[in-house]
Amino acid sequence: AAYGIAVINTFWPDAGFGGREVTFYEAAALLPAFIIFGRYLEAVTRGRTSEAIRRLLKLQPKTARVVRDGQEVNIPAEEVQMDDTVVVRPGEAIPVDGVLIQGYSSVDQSMVTGESIPVEKKTGDEVIGATLNKTGAFKFRASRVGKDTMLSQIIKLVEDAQTTKAPIQKIADRVAGKFILGVHTISLATFLFWFFVGFNLWFVPQSRLILTPYYLSAVGAFGFALLVSVTVLVISCPCAVGLATPSAIMAGSGKGAEYGILFKGADAIEATAKLQVVIFDKTGTLTKGKPSVTDVIAKSGTQKEVLHLAAVAEKNSEHPLGEAIINGARAQGIEPEDAGTFEAVPGQGVVASLDGRSILLGNRRLMAERKVSLEGLISEAERLEQEGKTAMFVAVNDQAIGIVAVADTIKETSALAVEELHRMGIEVAMITGDNRRTAEAIAKQVGIDRVLAEVMPEDKASEVKKLQQEGKNVAMVGDGINDAPALAQANVGIAIGSGTDIAKETGQVILVKDDLLDVVAGIQVAKATIRKVKENLFWAFGYNTLAIPLGMGILYPFSAQVVSPELAALLMAFSSVSVTLNTLRMRGFVPAVRRRPQTSATRNQ
Numbered sequence: 376a377a378y379g380i381a382v383i384n385t386f387w388p389d390a391g392f393g394g395r396e397v398t399f400y401e402a403a404a405l406l407p408a409f410i411i412f413g414r415y416l417e418a419v420t421r422g423r424t425s426e427a428i429r430r431l432l433k434l435q436p437k438t439a440r441v442v443r444d445g446q447e448v449n450i451p452a453e454e455v456q457m458d459d460t461v462v463v464r465p466g467e468a469i470p471v472d473g474v475l476i477q478g479y480s481s482v483d484q485s486m487v488t489g490e491s492i493p494v495e496k497k498t499g500d501e502v503i504g505a506t507l508n509k510t511g512a513f514k515f516r517a518s519r520v521g522k523d524t525m526l527s528q529i530i531k532l533v534e535d536a537q538t539t540k541a542p543i544q545k546i547a548d549r550v551a552g553k554f555i556l557g558v559h560t561i562s563l564a565t566f567l568f569w570f571f572v573g574f575n576l577w578f579v580p581q582s583r584l585i586l587t588p589y590y591l592s593a594v595g596a597f598g599f600a601l602l603v604s605v606t607v608l609v610i611s612c613p614c615a616v617g618l619a620t621p622s623a624i625m626a627g628s629g630k631g632a633e634y635g636i637l638f639k640g641a642d643a644i645e646a647t648a649k650l651q652v653v654i655f656d657k658t659g660t661l662t663k664g665k666p667s668v669t670d671v672i673a674k675s676g677t678q679k680e681v682l683h684l685a686a687v688a689e690k691n692s693e694h695p696l697g698e699a700i701i702n703g704a705r706a707q708g709i710e711p712e713d714a715g716t717f718e719a720v721p722g723q724g725v726v727a728s729l730d731g732r733s734i735l736l737g738n739r740r741l742m743a744e745r746k747v748s749l750e751g752l753i754s755e756a757e758r759l760e761q762e763g764k765t766a767m768f769v770a771v772n773d774q775a776i777g778i779v780a781v782a783d784t785i786k787e788t789s790a791l792a793v794e795e796l797h798r799m800g801i802e803v804a805m806i807t808g809d810n811r812r813t814a815e816a817i818a819k820q821v822g823i824d825r826v827l828a829e830v831m832p833e834d835k836a837s838e839v840k841k842l843q844q845e846g847k848n849v850a851m852v853g854d855g856i857n858d859a860p861a862l863a864q865a866n867v868g869i870a871i872g873s874g875t876d877i878a879k880e881t882g883q884v885i886l887v888k889d890d891l892l893d894v895v896a897g898i899q900v901a902k903a904t905i906r907k908v909k910e911n912l913f914w915a916f917g918y919n920t921l922a923i924p925l926g927m928g929i930l931y932p933f934s935a936q937v938v939s940p941e942l943a944a945l946l947m948a949f950s951s952v953s954v955t956l957n958t959l960r961m962r963g964f965v966p967a968v969r970r971r972p973q974t975s976a977t978r979n980q
Contacts, residue, residue: 376601377403380598385398408941409947410947410948412948414948414951434505435526436469436470438450438451439470440461441460455470456520457520458517458518460515460516463508465480465508465511466507466509467507467508468507469503469504469505469515470504471517472504472520473501473515474499474500474516475497475499475500475501475502480509481509481510482494482507482508483506483508487635487887496513529637532637533629535639540621541641541642542642543909544620544641547617551617555613558923561607561611562604562605565927566600566603566604568600569599569600570596573931574596574599574600577932578596579935581935582936584936584937584939584942585938587939602939606940609926609940609943609944609947610923610926610944610947611922614947615911615914615915615919618951619954620908620912622911622954622958623961624644624904626958626959626961627900628641628644630903630964631897634897634900635886635893636887638901642883643867644901647867647901648902648905648906650898651848652802653796653852653894653898654804654838654839654842654850654861655803655805655823656806656807656853657783657809661789661891662784664854665784666696666765666781666782666784667702667782668699668781669782670759671780672752674775675777676776678777681769681776681777681778684769685769687711687714688717688725688736688769689711689725690713690717691713692717692719696767696781700736700779700781714727714729715729716728721831721833722740722832723738723744724737732772733773736767736769736770738767738810739768747773747775749768752778755778761812763782763817765781765782766780767779785820785821786891788892789821790822791892792895793822794822795895795967795971802825803822803824804823805821807826807828807830809829811826814826833860835860836864838861839851843866848866849865849867850866851864851868852891852894853870867883868883869882869894870882870885871886871894892968895966896966899966903966907957914954922947
């Protein structure tokens with residue numbers, strides 16, 4: 376429009392558009408120049424918000440030392456194959472994921488998991504590609520290569536999170552769509568107003584463009600009205616609105632990755648920020664998942680006989696409690712035989728046989744179903760359960776012979792994580808298949824206020840649903856395998872301590888480390904990200920709310936000055952930059968839980 380008017384006034388000065396003095400060639404040149412300049416600044420600043428991806432990509436080693444035909448050879452890291460034997464020396468980066476088969480070392484995993492202290496690695500331990508070997512040399516067998524490595528999965532999850540749309544962005548997009556239509560309507564109305572009414576009422580020869588030496592003394596009604604209407608279009612360009620959400624989501628997902636917190640999408644970030652209840656699975660989540668035998672009570676026979684039969688029943692079980700019983704038996708010199716038959720009863724225990732004898736090992740429910748009398752053992756079981764131990768009854772040929780009690784150690788950070796969630800106003804619950812006494816004892820130790828006990832694995836999802844029916848946004852925190860239905864049912868499923876199989880997890884949020892404080896940190900990162908989105912949208916819409924009346928010439932009747940299109944373009948460009956600079960403040964964000972002392976002793980000081 377500016378260029379067209381200028382051409383007309385240059386070659387046909389008497390056409391009625393203001394004559395040779397009214398040419399806007401500089402506007403035609405500077406307007407796109409400022410727009411391009413703004414897009415350049417936007418690209419630079421927006422690129423910085425995705426720096427997390429670039430840092431992760433830089434971690435990938437370029438070469439690997441593998442054993443081929445008995446010789447160590449250097450090959451490109453992408454050519455390492457499954458089951459290759461890889462050699463790593465001190466100071467070198469580990470090229471792919473694998474399992475250590477020879478040697479011992481400490482490995483700095485901070486670049487991938489956020490752990491600040493090097494982790495000791497011995498034969499049988501997993502190593503993660505792109506982490507740094509610190510001390511000893513070792514060999515490992517490659518277990519995941521190429522796109523299957525943990526680093527590649529993390530990069531993919533972060534990229535996916537940065538390219539998906541959060542629900543709040545979809546709302547902003549709809550508003551922006553109506554906004555654009557509204558701006559065109561306002562621009563047309565502005566033209567008609569100044570052409571038919573405003574020019575005759577207020578135009579004076581001393582009219583100027585703001586911050587320029589140019590006067591508009593020769594411009595006509597058409598040229599003035601067109602100038603103002605074009606300025607409205609330029610100054611109201613909703614670039615900042617379109618940038619507000621994705622830039623913040625990029626920054627937030629990248630910040631989460633720094634702490635080993637992976638959001639599977641922008642919707643997961645927004646849902647995490649709205650959480651009102653967090654449910655923790657007990658075994659392996661609140662506790663270490665490595666229980667040990669604490670008590671053996673014999674009603675008939677000896678304690679050794681009770682433990683022996685319990686170990687026989689559990690020998691083929693993969694349950695952590697069964698492993699604890701077997702380890703406890705072996706520690707006393709008992710090597711359990713193979714059971715003749717074995718059946719796991721989910722949520723109740725196991726049924727096995729040995730030399731024609733039927734062995735039952737499990738909770739009250741199992742004993743009740745098999746009509747086994749627990750007379751003389753109930754009071755002992757209740758005492759053990761009040762101490763936070765899991766009491767399992769042992770019966771032979773439907774006669775109770777004793778109790779084996781097992782206790783699982785609570786993780787060091789469990790109580791602190793619960794305390795931090797309460798500080799944030801979030802309700803905390805625990806779900807477990809254990810009996811209520813044991814569950815409440817554990818809950819009391821960590822400060823949990825709501826206990827869902829004696830819940831069968833298949834019923835965990837329905838318990839989550841009950842809380843959702845109370846109108847609450849619920850997160851389920853579990854190990855991502857046996858808790859999969861509950862993780863899927865929750866508003867946010869948080870899979871904790873997921874190791875290297877992060878792509879297979881059911882949860883919307885994946886925590887690389889086995890640390891409950893990362894649950895808190897993840898919520899704090901999500902809240903900070905959505906807060907940044909809202910700030911950006913406020914500034915973007917606030918800018919347009921103030922700028923559009925200015926572009927319409929609302930100040931002209933009082934100052935005889937209007938905004939030029941090129942100045943409007945410059946203001947529009949810097950509105951986008953201001954939104955992105957606000958987003959970049961996320962780079963210095965540290966979750967509050969990571970800024971506070973981590974031990975009770977330090978807190979008490």
